[in-house]
Amino acid sequence: MNIPSSRRRFLRSTSALIALPFLESLGFRRFASAAAAQAPAKRMIFLGLGWGLTTETWFPDANQPGSNYVMPKGLEPLARHKADFTVLQGLTHKMVNAGHQGSTFWLTGANQFAVPGKSFHNTVSVDQVAAQHFGRHTRFTSFQLDCGTYAGNSGHGQGLSLAWDESGKPVAGVNNPVEAFHRLFSSDDIPLERRKALLKKRHSILDTVLEEARDLQRGLGKNDNAKLEEYFEGIRDIETRLGKDEQWLEVPRPKAPIREPKAGLAGYEEIKLMYDIAAAALQTDSTRVIGYRQPVDTLLTSLDIKVAPHDMSHYHSTMGEKLDASQRRDLANSELLAGLIDKLKAMKEADGSSLFDHTTLAFGTNTRTEHNGDNCPTLLAGHGAGLKMGHNLVLPKGTPLCNAWLTLLQGSGVPAERHGDSTGIIKELIA
Amino acid sequence: MTSLLLIRKLLPRCVFLALLWPLYSTVSAAEDAPPASMDPSHKALLEEYCLDCHGPEKQKGKFRVDELSFALNDLQTAERWQKVLDAINSGEMPPEEEKQPPSKEKADFLDDLAHVMVSARRQLSDQHGVITLRRLNQRELKNTLITLLGAAVDVSDLPSDTDAGSFDTVGANLFMSGSQFEQYEAIGRNALEEGFALRAATGVPKKLRYEVEETLKTISDYVRTELETHERGKKWVEAVEAAMARPENATVVAELRKSAKSDAIVRRSWEKIAGAPSPESFGFISTENTADKANRAFNNNPASFAYQSRYLELPALDTGAYLTIRDIDGGLNSALLPRIPDGFPPGDYVIRVRAAATAESAPERRFLDFGFKGRKRPTTSVHEVTGTMASPEVIEIPFHRTLEHRDQNRNGLYIRERGTADNFEQLKFKQEQGRKLNGIGFEPAIWVDWIEIERLPDSEIAPGLRALEGIALDDKTRPPKAPELRAAFERFALEAFRGAQPSERFLDRLVGCYEESRADGSRHSIALREALALVLASPKFLYRAEPSPSEERRPLNGPEMATRLSYFLWGAPPDPTLRALGNSGELLKAQVLAAQAGRLLDDPRSMEFVKAFTRQWFNLDRLDFFEFNPALYPRFDYATKLSARNEVFETFANLLRENGPASDLLRADYVVINGALANYYGIEGVHGDAFRKVSLPKDSPRGGLLGMAAVLAMGSNGEHTSPVERGAWVLRKLINDPPPPAPANVPALTRLAGKVLTTRDRVLAHQEEAQCASCHRKIDPIGFGLENFNAVGLWRTEDSYHVKDDEGKAVPNAKISWTIDPAGALHHGPAFASFLELREAIATKSEPFSRGLSAALIEYALGRPCGFSDEPLVDAMVAQARTKNYALREFIHALIRSEAFQRK
Structure with missing residues (x-):
C-alpha cells in the first residue's frame, strides 16, 4: 500500500523553502542504501548490568594505564580478547544520583529533577540517537531485549528497557528469548489485512487534520504560512514513519540462522541465548542497534548463589559470602561477554571482514557498587567506531560518561554534536 | 553562510528568526530607526593600535579596520565588528608583544562597542510589527482545555515553551513536531475523557471524614514490635556469645576474629561455632542473610525508637494525632495521607483540616505543607495553623481532582509540618537538630483533630460539553446517526476553534474516522473521543490564526480582538460575554474595548497574566535552578520559597487591582504578604494564608522588589550571594540598562579559588581587566549595595567566607569574617552609603x-x-x-x- 500520490505532491508543494530538507532526506536515503550495499554497516550493542560489579577485582589497576596492564581477576575470561576491548575509568554522570537505578540514566545522563515540579524526567538515550541514524535501513529501528519484571530486583531502575526515546519516554523491550526470536524471525501474528487496516486508519487521521490545515493555509499570508509549515512537517514525519511500516509490511522475515530457543530458561543460560539472538539479529541485518538490560537475580540463582542481589551489591559491609557472590557474578558476566565476542568475530560480512569489525559493544552500568555512581564501569569492545582497543584507559575523575557516548556516536558516523551532559569527545579513546 | 553564522551569534537563542530573516528583510531595516553606529571618536583607538597590521599596508587575516563602516546597518558590517569585539575581549588582539591601549580607554571602547552590538541586534532582528502565527503555548493549551471542557489535564510532557530566552507567547519560538502532534492527540483524548466524566458526575455529592486518631495503633504496634524484636536479637546474641565462650570453640573463634572487623561479623559465621543457635530459631526469617537481620535487631535498641515511645506519652491522642518529624522508622505520622476513594469523581473539592498548634510550639513551626502524595512531589501550598489546643480551627484548602488522580501514586494528599521533608538533606538536618536538642527529637508542634474531603457543587457545564448535548457520551444509550454526529462535531469544532468555521470536508472526514473506529470494534464513547481529539489536534485549535492572504497589515475583526484580548489578560479563550461582543463587532469600539479590558483585569482569571508575565519578565525560574542548603538556611524551605514567589505575584496583582503606581515596585512603604512571610520577615501581627497589604515602618528594608526574598534569593547560588547576578538583574529589570551579554572566551577567575578573600575583594578582581571592567564597574556597586541581604534575603550586617577543599570540607585557619560595607556609587550616578540610599537612587528611575x-x-x-x-x-x-x-x-x-x- 502506498501513500496516495496526490498527498505526496501536495506535501511537496506547500513550500519550496521548507520542503527542501525533506526531499534531500529522501534522496539521501536512496543514496545511503545504495552505499550500504558496498561498505558493511555500523552496529551497536549495549549491555546493562544493573547492580554494578566488584570494584576491587573488576577494574584493571589504575596505576597501569595503557595496553600493558595485568588482566584483573574479574575480566580473566576475556583475556583472549584483550586486544579487542578497552576499559574506561573515571567516568561519571554528574547529574545522576540514583543508587538503585543502574540503567535508567545509563545511556542518557539526564538530570531526573531537571523540570521544576516534576519528580521524574529523562532524555533520549545514546542507542536511540544512533537508531535514528541507522534505523531507517532495517525492519527494526532498534531492538530492545529486557529482563522484564525482574528489572527492580536487578538494580536497573525505572524504564522498560535501556532505551529512552526522543522525548525521554521509555521504549518497551522484549522480555524473553522465545518472544524475541519470533519477533525477529517468525511471520506476524496479526493478519496482514488487519495490519493494513490499522495503518489505513492512521492515514485517515492524518488526512483529516491535513484537511483542516489546508483550509487554514488558504487564508494565511506568506509569514504565517511559513510557520504553519512546521505543522505540515510534523505530519510528514509521522507519514515517513508509517511509510517505513508499510515498506516492511509484505517483506518476509529472514530465515533464522539459529534454532528456536527452548522456553523456560533463566539466568546464565537465558543471557547466553539472548546474546545468540542479538548476534543473529545483526547477522540478518534485522536491526543495527540492540540494547539489553540483563537479569541479575536469576543469574545469581542459576549460579547457585544464595545471596540476594541488592545485598550482594553491599558486599563491603560484611565481605565474606557477599563478596564471593559479587565476584562469581563478575566472572559469569565476563564469560558470557567473551562468548558473544567469539560469535561476532566468527560472523563474516560480504567483504570477508567480521561482524565484530563493524560493531561496538558497550558493557556497563551507572551503579558501580553499593550506591556509588562515580567511576561508572564502562567496557567498550569491537572495531565499529574506530575506537582505541586493548587499553586500560584511566581518565580524570569525573569525566562525563556522556563524553564516551559522544565519542562512540561520532566514531560510528552519527553526526551528533553533544549528548546528555557531554562536554566533548574523549580524544584518548580514538584509535 | 557567514551572515547566517552571525545571525546565530547575534540571536543566540532565536535560531528560527534567523530562518525567517529573508522574509522580513523585504522591509528596509534602516528606514525608520537610527542605525546602530560606533562613535567616530573611536577611530583614534583603531588607528593607533590596529591599523599597522590591519590597514592599507598589511592585511593580516585579510581584515582591514580602515574600511570598517561606523554605521552597523547591515549584517556584513555587524559581523566584522563582532570579530573586533571578540578579538579584543579575549585578549587575542592587540597581540601581547604589541603596544596595548590604556585600560580606561580600552574599557570605554569595549563598553561602547558591546552596546552598539546590542542595538544592532535589536535593529537587525526587528520584525517591524509582524506577528508570527502563534501556537497555543503549554499553559495556554491547559487553560483552553479547562475553559472548553472543564478538564485540567497534565500537559507537562509538552515542551514548556519558556526556554527560548523570551516570553512563551512569542510565535517565532513556538515550534511543532510530529511527536508533539501525537502528544496533542493524547492530551485531547485525556481532556475529553475527563470532561465526559465530569459531565456524568454532575450533581454527585461526596464527603468523607478521617478521624486521624486511628493512626495511634500503628505507632503503638511499632513500638511494641521493635521492643520485642530487639529482645529476640539480644537473646540470640547472648546465646551465640555463650557458645563462643565454650573452650571447645576457642580455636574456631580465634580464627574467625582474625578476619572479622567486629563481633557482629564473627556472629555471621554462627554455623561454624558448635552450639550456636540459628537466627531462624529466634524468629529471624529473611531472603537475605538472617544473621545480618538478627544483628540489626540487636543494635536497634530502645534509644533508637525513643521518639515513637515519647509520642505515646503525649496528650489528646484519643481524639486526634500529631504531625511528627520523619525519623528512621519510616516516618510514622510525619505526614497524614488521606486517600481519596476511587469512586470519587473528578471535580472541584475542598479539604478541611481541623488543627491546633501546641502551646509550646515556636511560631515558625505553626504551618502545614499541603501537597499531592509522592514524597518527591513538591509542596503545593502552605497554611498557617492559628488554632490552639483549647480551640482548634478549620483550615480550608481547595483543590481540583482529575482522572489522573486515579493513578495509585497520585490518589492521595499529604499534610505535614512545613519544611520537614522537602528533600533528604533537610530531613537529615531536622533529625540531627532534634537529637541535639534533647537526645530524642523535636516535640510535635501540630495536632490534627480530623481531615475532611468534600466535593463541591459543579459549576456550569463547559461550552465544549454543551456543544455535544443531544448525543450520547456513554455507551448506555443509542449511539447517534451520522447526520446528528456531524452536526455535533460542527458545534464542538466551532467552540474549539474560537468561532472559526471548520471546513465541510474536515467534518466529513471526522465522521469517517468515527465510523472506521466503530467498524474496527471500538465502543461508541471511545470512537467519539478519538474523533473529537482530532479537533483538538488540528491547527485551527492549536494556532491563533488571524488570516490575511496579503501581507498587508489589516485591522483585527471582532472575534480576533476578543481572542487576542483574552489570551493577553487571561491566557485563555474569551468567555461568552467577550465572544458575543466580538461577534457583534461592539468590541471594536474604543470604549467597549477599554471597559472589557478592565473587566478582564478585575476577574480572578487575570492572575494567569500576572503569574506568567512577572515570572518570565523577572526570570523567577532562577529560583528553581538550585537547592538552598537546608543546613545553612533552614528557614528558607519550600514553603518559604513558595510564599516568596507568590509575594512577587501578589504585589503585582495588588497594584493591578488598585491601579497603583508601577514605581511602587522600585520602592514602597508597604508589603503584600501572608502569615508565613510575615514570620520570615519578622513583621508582627500578620496571620493566616491570605496575602494582604501591610504598612511598613519608615526605615524598613522591605517594600519594593529589592526587599523581596524571592528577588534576593535569585541573586545567589543557594549558598552565597552573587553581587554580580544581583547587580545585573537590577540593571536589566529596574533601570532598563541591560549589560551586554558576557563576552565569549574570557578565562574564568580561577586564580582566586581557595584564597581567603572578602566577597567584595573577590568580585573586584573582575575590574582588573579592562574588558571586564567595562561592564562590572556598573554591575558590581549595585550588588555590593545589596550585600546586607544574605543568600535567602534575610538582613545581616556581618559576612564570612570559609575556604573549602575539593571534598567540600572546610579548610582549617582559612576563614575570614567582615562587617558588610554596602557603600558605593551608581556608574555616572549618585553615591550611596547604605542599602536604603541605594534604593532611593534606584527609585528615581521610574x-x-x-x-x-x-x-x-x-x-x-x-x-x-x-x-x-x-x-x-x-x-x-x-x-x-x-x-x-x-x-x-x-x-x-x-x-x-x-x-x-x-x-x-
Missing part, C-alpha cells in the same frame, strides 16, 4: 523602569520582539502612564488602544 515594563508588555502581549520600530509605542505608553503617576493599568490600556495591538 522613567527607564517604565520603558522596560512597556517593552516587556509589548513583547508578551503581541508575541514578537519589541524592536526599534516600537519606540514610538513605548513612548506613548510611558507618556500616558506618566500623566497618571505611572498607574499600572494605564500601561495596559495604552497598549490595547495602540494600532499595534489592534492590527494583524
Whole structure:
C-alpha cells in the first residue's frame, strides 16, 4: 500500500523553502542504501548490568594505564580478547544520583529533577540517537531485549528497557528469548489485512487534520504560512514513519540462522541465548542497534548463589559470602561477554571482514557498587567506531560518561554534536 | 553562510528568526530607526593600535579596520565588528608583544562597542510589527482545555515553551513536531475523557471524614514490635556469645576474629561455632542473610525508637494525632495521607483540616505543607495553623481532582509540618537538630483533630460539553446517526476553534474516522473521543490564526480582538460575554474595548497574566535552578520559597487591582504578604494564608522588589550571594540598562579559588581587566549595595567566607569574617552609603523602569520582539502612564488602544 500520490505532491508543494530538507532526506536515503550495499554497516550493542560489579577485582589497576596492564581477576575470561576491548575509568554522570537505578540514566545522563515540579524526567538515550541514524535501513529501528519484571530486583531502575526515546519516554523491550526470536524471525501474528487496516486508519487521521490545515493555509499570508509549515512537517514525519511500516509490511522475515530457543530458561543460560539472538539479529541485518538490560537475580540463582542481589551489591559491609557472590557474578558476566565476542568475530560480512569489525559493544552500568555512581564501569569492545582497543584507559575523575557516548556516536558516523551532559569527545579513546 | 553564522551569534537563542530573516528583510531595516553606529571618536583607538597590521599596508587575516563602516546597518558590517569585539575581549588582539591601549580607554571602547552590538541586534532582528502565527503555548493549551471542557489535564510532557530566552507567547519560538502532534492527540483524548466524566458526575455529592486518631495503633504496634524484636536479637546474641565462650570453640573463634572487623561479623559465621543457635530459631526469617537481620535487631535498641515511645506519652491522642518529624522508622505520622476513594469523581473539592498548634510550639513551626502524595512531589501550598489546643480551627484548602488522580501514586494528599521533608538533606538536618536538642527529637508542634474531603457543587457545564448535548457520551444509550454526529462535531469544532468555521470536508472526514473506529470494534464513547481529539489536534485549535492572504497589515475583526484580548489578560479563550461582543463587532469600539479590558483585569482569571508575565519578565525560574542548603538556611524551605514567589505575584496583582503606581515596585512603604512571610520577615501581627497589604515602618528594608526574598534569593547560588547576578538583574529589570551579554572566551577567575578573600575583594578582581571592567564597574556597586541581604534575603550586617577543599570540607585557619560595607556609587550616578540610599537612587528611575515594563508588555502581549520600530509605542505608553503617576493599568490600556495591538 502506498501513500496516495496526490498527498505526496501536495506535501511537496506547500513550500519550496521548507520542503527542501525533506526531499534531500529522501534522496539521501536512496543514496545511503545504495552505499550500504558496498561498505558493511555500523552496529551497536549495549549491555546493562544493573547492580554494578566488584570494584576491587573488576577494574584493571589504575596505576597501569595503557595496553600493558595485568588482566584483573574479574575480566580473566576475556583475556583472549584483550586486544579487542578497552576499559574506561573515571567516568561519571554528574547529574545522576540514583543508587538503585543502574540503567535508567545509563545511556542518557539526564538530570531526573531537571523540570521544576516534576519528580521524574529523562532524555533520549545514546542507542536511540544512533537508531535514528541507522534505523531507517532495517525492519527494526532498534531492538530492545529486557529482563522484564525482574528489572527492580536487578538494580536497573525505572524504564522498560535501556532505551529512552526522543522525548525521554521509555521504549518497551522484549522480555524473553522465545518472544524475541519470533519477533525477529517468525511471520506476524496479526493478519496482514488487519495490519493494513490499522495503518489505513492512521492515514485517515492524518488526512483529516491535513484537511483542516489546508483550509487554514488558504487564508494565511506568506509569514504565517511559513510557520504553519512546521505543522505540515510534523505530519510528514509521522507519514515517513508509517511509510517505513508499510515498506516492511509484505517483506518476509529472514530465515533464522539459529534454532528456536527452548522456553523456560533463566539466568546464565537465558543471557547466553539472548546474546545468540542479538548476534543473529545483526547477522540478518534485522536491526543495527540492540540494547539489553540483563537479569541479575536469576543469574545469581542459576549460579547457585544464595545471596540476594541488592545485598550482594553491599558486599563491603560484611565481605565474606557477599563478596564471593559479587565476584562469581563478575566472572559469569565476563564469560558470557567473551562468548558473544567469539560469535561476532566468527560472523563474516560480504567483504570477508567480521561482524565484530563493524560493531561496538558497550558493557556497563551507572551503579558501580553499593550506591556509588562515580567511576561508572564502562567496557567498550569491537572495531565499529574506530575506537582505541586493548587499553586500560584511566581518565580524570569525573569525566562525563556522556563524553564516551559522544565519542562512540561520532566514531560510528552519527553526526551528533553533544549528548546528555557531554562536554566533548574523549580524544584518548580514538584509535 | 557567514551572515547566517552571525545571525546565530547575534540571536543566540532565536535560531528560527534567523530562518525567517529573508522574509522580513523585504522591509528596509534602516528606514525608520537610527542605525546602530560606533562613535567616530573611536577611530583614534583603531588607528593607533590596529591599523599597522590591519590597514592599507598589511592585511593580516585579510581584515582591514580602515574600511570598517561606523554605521552597523547591515549584517556584513555587524559581523566584522563582532570579530573586533571578540578579538579584543579575549585578549587575542592587540597581540601581547604589541603596544596595548590604556585600560580606561580600552574599557570605554569595549563598553561602547558591546552596546552598539546590542542595538544592532535589536535593529537587525526587528520584525517591524509582524506577528508570527502563534501556537497555543503549554499553559495556554491547559487553560483552553479547562475553559472548553472543564478538564485540567497534565500537559507537562509538552515542551514548556519558556526556554527560548523570551516570553512563551512569542510565535517565532513556538515550534511543532510530529511527536508533539501525537502528544496533542493524547492530551485531547485525556481532556475529553475527563470532561465526559465530569459531565456524568454532575450533581454527585461526596464527603468523607478521617478521624486521624486511628493512626495511634500503628505507632503503638511499632513500638511494641521493635521492643520485642530487639529482645529476640539480644537473646540470640547472648546465646551465640555463650557458645563462643565454650573452650571447645576457642580455636574456631580465634580464627574467625582474625578476619572479622567486629563481633557482629564473627556472629555471621554462627554455623561454624558448635552450639550456636540459628537466627531462624529466634524468629529471624529473611531472603537475605538472617544473621545480618538478627544483628540489626540487636543494635536497634530502645534509644533508637525513643521518639515513637515519647509520642505515646503525649496528650489528646484519643481524639486526634500529631504531625511528627520523619525519623528512621519510616516516618510514622510525619505526614497524614488521606486517600481519596476511587469512586470519587473528578471535580472541584475542598479539604478541611481541623488543627491546633501546641502551646509550646515556636511560631515558625505553626504551618502545614499541603501537597499531592509522592514524597518527591513538591509542596503545593502552605497554611498557617492559628488554632490552639483549647480551640482548634478549620483550615480550608481547595483543590481540583482529575482522572489522573486515579493513578495509585497520585490518589492521595499529604499534610505535614512545613519544611520537614522537602528533600533528604533537610530531613537529615531536622533529625540531627532534634537529637541535639534533647537526645530524642523535636516535640510535635501540630495536632490534627480530623481531615475532611468534600466535593463541591459543579459549576456550569463547559461550552465544549454543551456543544455535544443531544448525543450520547456513554455507551448506555443509542449511539447517534451520522447526520446528528456531524452536526455535533460542527458545534464542538466551532467552540474549539474560537468561532472559526471548520471546513465541510474536515467534518466529513471526522465522521469517517468515527465510523472506521466503530467498524474496527471500538465502543461508541471511545470512537467519539478519538474523533473529537482530532479537533483538538488540528491547527485551527492549536494556532491563533488571524488570516490575511496579503501581507498587508489589516485591522483585527471582532472575534480576533476578543481572542487576542483574552489570551493577553487571561491566557485563555474569551468567555461568552467577550465572544458575543466580538461577534457583534461592539468590541471594536474604543470604549467597549477599554471597559472589557478592565473587566478582564478585575476577574480572578487575570492572575494567569500576572503569574506568567512577572515570572518570565523577572526570570523567577532562577529560583528553581538550585537547592538552598537546608543546613545553612533552614528557614528558607519550600514553603518559604513558595510564599516568596507568590509575594512577587501578589504585589503585582495588588497594584493591578488598585491601579497603583508601577514605581511602587522600585520602592514602597508597604508589603503584600501572608502569615508565613510575615514570620520570615519578622513583621508582627500578620496571620493566616491570605496575602494582604501591610504598612511598613519608615526605615524598613522591605517594600519594593529589592526587599523581596524571592528577588534576593535569585541573586545567589543557594549558598552565597552573587553581587554580580544581583547587580545585573537590577540593571536589566529596574533601570532598563541591560549589560551586554558576557563576552565569549574570557578565562574564568580561577586564580582566586581557595584564597581567603572578602566577597567584595573577590568580585573586584573582575575590574582588573579592562574588558571586564567595562561592564562590572556598573554591575558590581549595585550588588555590593545589596550585600546586607544574605543568600535567602534575610538582613545581616556581618559576612564570612570559609575556604573549602575539593571534598567540600572546610579548610582549617582559612576563614575570614567582615562587617558588610554596602557603600558605593551608581556608574555616572549618585553615591550611596547604605542599602536604603541605594534604593532611593534606584527609585528615581521610574522613567527607564517604565520603558522596560512597556517593552516587556509589548513583547508578551503581541508575541514578537519589541524592536526599534516600537519606540514610538513605548513612548506613548510611558507618556500616558506618566500623566497618571505611572498607574499600572494605564500601561495596559495604552497598549490595547495602540494600532499595534489592534492590527494583524
